[in-house]
Amino acid sequence: MKRLIITKLILTILITTGVVIPSLAQSDYEIVQKFKQRYEQIEKEIQSADSLTELNSLIVKIDRLRNDNIEHKALLDKSLYPDNFDTSLEKLKTHLVIRNQDFTTIDVLQIENMQLKEQVDALNKRNTELINQIQQYEFTSKRNSKRVAELEKLVAQLKFSMKRRDELITGIVDSLMPQLNKGSQQLSSEDKNNVYTEVEKNNVLSNVKRSLQDNIRFIRVTTLEPEDLNEIKNQQDKFSKFWKDLGLKLTDIYAENNKKAKEIKDIDSLFSLWNEAVTNEAWTNIKAEFAYNGIQLVDFNNGEKFTTVITSFIDDEIKNIGVKSPEESEKAYSMFSDSTWFRVINPKWIPYLLENKMLTQEQKKSIDAKIADWNVRLTPASFDWVYILVALLAIVGVGFMYRKRTSTSKKTPGNPPDKS
Amino acid sequence: MKLIKILLLFPFIITVACSTLTLKPTNFAWPVEEVLKINDDGRVTEDRYAIEFNTKGIFYEELNDSSAYKNKELRILRNMNGCYFITSEQFKNVYVFEADDGALVLENKIQVSETGLKNPALNQREPYVELIDGTEKLLLTNDGIYRTEK
Numbered sequence: 001m002k003r004l005i006i007t008k009l010i011l012t013i014l015i016t017t018g019v020v021i022p023s024l025a026q027s028d029y030e031i032v033q034k035f036k037q038r039y040e041q042i043e044k045e046i047q048s049a050d051s052l053t054e055l056n057s058l059i060v061k062i063d064r065l066r067n068d069n070i071e072h073k074a075l076l077d078k079s080l081y082p083d084n085f086d087t088s089l090e091k092l093k094t095h096l097v098i099r100n101q102d103f104t105t106i107d108v109l110q111i112e113n114m115q116l117k118e119q120v121d122a123l124n125k126r127n128t129e130l131i132n133q134i135q136q137y138e139f140t141s142k143r144n145s146k147r148v149a150e151l152e153k154l155v156a157q158l159k160f161s162m163k164r165r166d167e168l169i170t171g172i173v174d175s176l177m178p179q180l181n182k183g184s185q186q187l188s189s190e191d192k193n194n195v196y197t198e199v200e201k202n203n204v205l206s207n208v209k210r211s212l213q214d215n216i217r218f219i220r221v222t223t224l225e226p227e228d229l230n231e232i233k234n235q236q237d238k239f240s241k242f243w244k245d246l247g248l249k250l251t252d253i254y255a256e257n258n259k260k261a262k263e264i265k266d267i268d269s270l271f272s273l274w275n276e277a278v279t280n281e282a283w284t285n286i287k288a289e290f291a292y293n294g295i296q297l298v299d300f301n302n303g304e305k306f307t308t309v310i311t312s313f314i315d316d317e318i319k320n321i322g323v324k325s326p327e328e329s330e331k332a333y334s335m336f337s338d339s340t341w342f343r344v345i346n347p348k349w350i351p352y353l354l355e356n357k358m359l360t361q362e363q364k365k366s367i368d369a370k371i372a373d374w375n376v377r378l379t380p381a382s383f384d385w386v387y388i389l390v391a392l393l394a395i396v397g398v399g400f401m402y403r404k405r406t407s408t409s410k411k412t413p414g415n416p417p418d419k420s
Numbered sequence: 421m422k423l424i425k426i427l428l429l430f431p432f433i434i435t436v437a438c439s440t441l442t443l444k445p446t447n448f449a450w451p452v453e454e455v456l457k458i459n460d461d462g463r464v465t466e467d468r469y470a471i472e473f474n475t476k477g478i479f480y481e482e483l484n485d486s487s488a489y490k491n492k493e494l495r496i497l498r499n500m501n502g503c504y505f506i507t508s509e510q511f512k513n514v515y516v517f518e519a520d521d522g523a524l525v526l527e528n529k530i531q532v533s534e535t536g537l538k539n540p541a542l543n544q545r546e547p548y549v550e551l552i553d554g555t556e557k558l559l560l561t562n563d564g565i566y567r568t569e570k
Contacts, residue, residue, distance in 0.1 A: 025552035027541030028452045029495075078451030081468060 031072050032079045038065050039088060046095045052103045055096065062092050117172065120207055123165040127214050130158040135221040155222055162214060163235060169207050170242050192253045199250065205263050208243065212270035219277040223285060226352035232278055233356070240271060282352060289344050293335045303359035307367055314370045318377050333378055337371055448502035453542040456496060458489045466496070473524055481529075482511050497542040497549055503527060503562050505549045510536040514551055516562050530564050 042061050049055040066089055069076060077084040083091065134154050199205065219232070247264060254260035283301050290297050297313060300306040317336075321329050353359035456464040462476040475494055480486040496506045504517040504524060512533045517524035532551055543550040548559040548566055557569040 025541075025555060025557050027552060028543045029455060029541055032452050075451060 028075055028079070031069075031075060035065070035069050035072070035076055035080075039092065042092055043095060046092070046099050049099060049103075052100070055099055055103060058096060062089060062096070065089065065092075117202060120165055120168045120172070123161055123168070124207075124210055124214075127158060127161050127165065130154055130161065131214065131217055131221060134158065134218075158218060159228075159231070162211070162218060165214075166211055166235065166239055169204070169211060170239075172202050172207075173204060173242070173246060195249065196253055199253075204246075205250075205260070205267065209263070209267055209270060211239075212267065212274055216270070216274050216277050219274075219281050223288070224281055225285075226282070226348055229278060229282060229352065230355075236274060236278065243267065243271060279358065282349065282356075282358065286345060286349050289349075290336075290340050293340045295332075295336055295340060303353065303363050306359065307363040310367050311370050314374045318374055321377055329378060333374060337375070341371060446502075447500045447546075448498050449500040449544050449546055450498045451544060453495050453497035453544075456494050458492050458494060460490075462486075462489045464494055464496075469498070478506060478515055481515075482508075482513060495540060495542050497544060499544070499549050499562070500546050501562060505542055505551075505560065507532070507537060507540050507542065507551070509538065509540065511540070512536050514542075514560060516560075528562055528564065530560060532558055532560075532565070 042058060042065065045058055045061070046055065049058065069085070073085045076088075077086075080088050134151065215232075215236075222228075224232070247268065251261065251264055254264060280301055283306065286306070287297055287299065295313070298309050300309045313336075317329065317332050324332075350359065350364060354361065354364065450469065454466050454468070456466055458464050458475055461474075462479075463472060463474050465472045475489050476486040478494075479488045479492075482488075492508055494506060494508050496504055498504050502519065504519070505514055506517060507514045512531055512535070514530045514532050515526060516528040516530065518527045519525075533553065537553045540551060540553045543552065545559065548561060551558040551560055559566040559569070
C-alpha cells in the first residue's frame with residue numbers, strides 16, 4: 001500500500017515537472033515577450049512601492065529575472081533593441097536606486113516636517129503668551145521707562161517668533177506638496193488627493209488662519225512705528241503671495257467640501273482684515289500722536305479724510321484767532337505745528353504715507369500750505385504790539401527832542417547884535 | 421596566335437568590368453519573429469524593421485477568403501538569406517517571400533500541416549527557420565522542410 005502511494009507520488013511529480021509528458025517547444029518570441037512583461041511588472045512595482053522594505057524586496061525579483069533568462073541572453077541581446085539583456089537589467093537597477101533616493105528624501109522630509117509641526121505648535125503657544133503680556137503692558141503704564149523697555153523687548157521677541165512661525169508654515173507646505181509647484185498645470189485627481197491628505201495631516205488651513213489672527217491681534221495690541229509697519233507690509237506681501245498660490249489650488253481641491261471651502265473664504269477675509277489693520281494702524285497712530293499733544297482730531301482712515309480733518313482743524317483755529325486769547329492761539333499753533341507736525345508727523349509718518357500711496361503729494365502740499373497760512377495769520381497779531389511800541393518810542397523820541405530844543409532856546413534869549 | 425589570345429581574353433575582361441557590385445556575406449536574419457496585428461484594411465506594419473504590406477492576398481491563397489484576416493495575427497520572420505517566412509493560426513502552409521520592387525513575391529509555399537496550425541511560432545535557427553506548433557518542430561529552408569523533430 002505504502003509502495004503504491006510512493007509510486008503515485010513520484011508519477012505526479014514527474015507529470016507536473018514535465019518529465020513524462022514531452023515538453024512544449026518554446027517560441028523565442030514568447031521568451032522575449034515574457035521577459036518584457038516581467039521587466040515592465042518590476043518597473044511598475046518600483047514606481048508604486050510604498051516603502052523601502054517593499055522596494056528592497058524587488059532587488060530579489062531583478063536577480064531572479066536575470067537568472068531565469070541568462071540562458072537566453074544571446075536571444076535577448078538581439079531582441080531587446082535598442083537595449084540588450086545587461087543594459088535592460090541595469091536600467092531596472094537604476095530605477096530602483098532613484099526610487100530609493102526618493103524614499104530617503106521622503107523620510108528626511110517627514111522627519112523634518114514633524115519637527116516643523118512641533119515648532120509651529122510651540123511658536124503658536126509662545127506667541128499667544130507674548131501677545132497677552134504685551135496687552136497687559138500696554139494697558140498698565142507707558143510712562144514708566146523700565147516698563148517701556150520691557151515692552152519693546154517683548155514686541156521684538158514676538159515679531160521674531162511670528163515671522164519664524166510664518167516661515168515654518170510656508171516651509172511645511174513647500175516640503176510636502178511638490179505637486180503644487182507644477183505651475184499653472186491642472187492638478188490630476190491623484191495630486192489633489194495627495195495635497196488634500198497633506199493639508200489635513202499638517203493642519204495647514206488652521207495654521208494659516210491662526211497666523212493671520214495673531215498678526216491682526218499683534219497690530220491691535222501694539223503701537224507700531226513706520227519701520228515696523230514697513231516690515232509687516234513686506235511680510236504680508238510674501239505671505240499673501242504664498243496664499244495666492246496655495247489658496248487657488250486648495251479652492252479647487254476643496255470644491256466639494258463646503259466646510260473647508262468656507263474655511264478658505266475665512267482665510268481670504270482674514271487677509272483683508274490684516275491689510276486693513278496695517279493701514280488703520282498708521283492712521284490710528286498719527287491720531288494718537290496729535291492726541292498726545294492735546295490736539296483732539298476726528299477719526300480718519302484715508303488720505304482724503306486726513307487732509308480734510310487737518311484742514312478743518314486749522315480753519316477752526318484760524319477763525320478763533322481774536323476770539324481766543326493770543327496765548328491760547330499761539331499755544332495751539334505751537335502744539336500742532338512745532339510739537340506734532342514738524343517734529344513727528346512730517347519726518348516720521350509722511351514718508352511712510354507717501355511711499356505706501358496712502359497720501360498724495362497734492363494732499364501733503366495742501367496741508368503744508370494750510371499750516372503756513374495759519375502761521376501767517378497768527379504773526380500780524382503778534383507784530384501789532386511791536387508797531388505800537390515802535391510808534392510810541394518814536395513819539396517819545398520826537399517829544400524828547402522837541403523839549404530839549406525848546407529848553408536850549410530859553411537859555412539863549414536873543415541873537416547877538418549885528419556888528420556891521 | 422597572340423591576337424587570338426587577346427581576342428579570347430576580351431569577353432572575360434568585359435564580363436568582369438560590367439558585373440554588379442555585390443557585398444557578401446550579408447545576413448538578413450531577424451533575431452526573433454514579429455507577431456503583427458492586422459488592421460481593418462488588412463495591412464500590417466512592423467516598426468523595428470520598417471516593413472508594411474497588405475495581407476489580403478495571403479489569406480485568399482490560404483483560406484480562399486480575402487476577408488478572413490479580421491482579428492487575426494500574422495507571424496513573420498526573415499531568414500539569413502533575406503526571405504520572409506509568413507504563417508498564421510489555421511494555416512496549413514508557411515509562405516516564403518522575397519522582397520522585390522515594392523512587393524513581396526512568393527518564392528515557396530511549404531505545407532506544414534494537414535489540419536492547420538494551432539499555435540504556430542517561428543524561431544531563427546540559422547541557417548534554418550524553425551516552425552513550432554505545440555510539441556511539433558520543423559526546420560525550414562527557402563526550399564522546404566529540412567527536418568521534422570518531435
